[in-house]
Amino acid sequence: MHASTITRGRQATEHKSAPAPAASAAHRLADGLRAHRDGHVVHGVKTLIAALITWGIAAGWSPGGHPYLAVATALVMANASTVYQSVTKAVQNVGGRVAGLILALTTARLLGPTAAAVTVIVVIAVLAGPRRTTDDRLQIASTAVIALAATASDPVGGLVAPVLETLVGAAVGIAVNALVLPPLYLEESDSAVRDLARAVGTLLHEMGSGLAGRRLTDEAHAWLHQARSLEKRLTHAQERVQQADESLRWNTRCVTHGRCGGVTYREAFRTLRGVSIQVRGIARTLADNAHDDHVDHHLGHQFLERYAETLQLAGSAVQVFAAPRTLEDASGAAPRERLRGAIERALDWHDTMTDLIGRGTLTKPGAWHVYGSLMTDLERLLADLDHAHAH
Structure with a gap:
């Protein structure tokens, strides 16, 4: 299936489900006020x-x-x-x-x-x-x-x-x-990590769709700005996770109910922090390449199409972090299964691209450093996701 076909299908799906994010935001606001x-x-x-x-x-x-x-x-x-x-x-x-x-x-x-x-x-x-x-x-x-x-x-x-x-x-x-109801901040930690996952996953999807639509030059700097703005979400999520961890210390709710271990999303945050670093590196490399005056440094369309598909699959894997733990999709697959499937598809694309580059199919003499940077960041991103799934 061609990347353009996949992109059109996803865009149609996004248009159909446009009211969902607004409704979700309204529910989150109401829950916050309550x-x-x-x-x-x-x-x-x-x-x-x-x-x-x-x-x-x-x-x-x-x-x-x-x-x-x-x-x-x-x-x-x-x-x-x-x-x-x-x-x-x-x-x-x-x-x-x-x-x-x-x-x-x-x-x-x-x-x-x-x-x-x-x-x-x-x-x-x-x-x-x-x-x-x-x-x-x-x-x-x-x-x-x-x-x-x-x-x-x-x-x-x-x-x-x-x-x-x-x-x-x-x-x-x-x-x-x-x-008397000792304070816990598990919901705040949960919400901050999910918001970070949504932002990172959305940016990966946008970069993938933009590359598939040949909009690298027009949108590269906007992606870099979004990637840099993730720092604020990272700081907020880190503070919430640390507060949740601290709220578990000497908390009688945990002693009496024994249900507070490993629920502050600390490991999920660490994974997303590593992924965010790689996303920022990818966005920076794409922005630099989009306005590189050396023609032989420009990336080939075949590489960009495959790389776009990989970014979209990685975005799907990251957004699983934002899904409620009990949520199941129409096929009945649990979030962990969807995450595993998305990672495996992304790894397949990664292996294919690595093989093509190794055989010289996608290379331009002056663009090796660009290919290398993009592939290294993507490799680390997938490794972080794979590690998170294993644990």
Whole structure:
């Protein structure tokens, strides 16, 4: 079957199914809004639970019966983005407050609650050490300044009570965050990886269709621009996958249900990152070749037709990453089977092209470096897809 026939058939199919992407986008938007609303409800419930428990524990012994510091600390910990972050933030928060209170106690004893004491606190906090972040230094300084008056009038009580309140608030906040619907970000990871797969697969299809339609000169730079813009999607997907991985650490949902292992699409992202690098290399080589003034460097039509077909098959294989795991096509084939079939067809075309180049059928003397670059990138792209399927 000729590449042009395949292209016309696919274009007709795309026109018939044009409303589908819009409907899919609308469903994704609705799901996103629903997820945000549900997330706000969960945060509100956790915030209320953490505040009430902390107030009940600390109100009896806190100064004046108002444990505001304990409640404030609990709210921060209960609303941390992950259980792991709630623990690490608690350690930093408690450490910063203790350091600030000790600094306030020391300066109050030496200088009293004066402007000189405030100056010393600010200078020491700024010079607290190169490893401390700006937020840590500001927390130490603000805690010390606020506690300066309390430590001056009651040094021991002014130091012990805030520390105990911070510890209680941190403990309650961590417990609430870990036990009351601890946050998971698996859907966000899933969505980001699927969007990346759609973008990469679509670009491969567009390059394949463009080469088959002899539109290399007209569209090569647009392909390169699209390939370069994949970097933003890669960064977004990487952040979402890392967040999902972190949300699994110490998460009680995983302990009680045992269903969180290997579901963050980390391996799929790694594959797509490698594929994206190869796609960018292919787009760059095609753009350079499209405007090369040396006629003997131009690629032959026979090579471009075969290469176009391979890119389209690779695009189909990449887009399988964007398909839901339970989705089956009209033939009943599962995504894994479709991926295997697309890779095998692409590898067949690759072997054919390699053989033709080896026999000298497709070569021009000055275009060897272009053929080599395109074939190397395609070889690596297919190897990444094949590795992903094997695992």
